[in-house]
Amino acid sequence: MDFYQNPKAREIFLTLLIEHKHVSDFELILKNRDGSIVECSISAKLQKSADRTTEIISGTIRDITERKRAEEAVRESGNRFRQLGDVTLEGIAITEKGIVVDGNSRLAAMLGYELTEMIGRPVTDFVAPDSISLVLRSMGKKYRREV
Secondary structure, X not given: OOOEOOHHHHHHHHHHHHHHOEEEEEEEEEEOOOOOEEEEEEEEEEEEOOOXXXXXXXXXXXXXXXXXXXXXXXXXXXXXXXXXXXHOOOOOEEEEOOEEEEEOHHHHHHHOOOHHXXXXXXXXXXXXXXXXXXXXXXXXXXXXXXX
């Protein structure tokens, strides 16, 4: 019990394991002997012992501390981008392979859309027809008009 940051998490884990006979990627926080925190992911299954008299837990525990830190850093970076993008006077779009994946509210307002309407659409949907080939060239793509 001393290894669990929150003993309630152990109860939840065991309840799920008993109900479903297996648990995949259950996240919880454990403590090292020195008291330092380790974020973990547990995958386990409940099975009979070799003599079939008792049930045992067989599984793995992975240290996901670095992954969690990286996820938080990405979230913070995204928040900083969003804040910066929302106070600028320019419209900003982020595209991937010519598809809008994000942008700022200024861009959406300039074009008369909600940002949610723009995400997932080709950037060329928001470019004047006579400028499409120029935009595609600057993106490093060849323009071919499909009829």
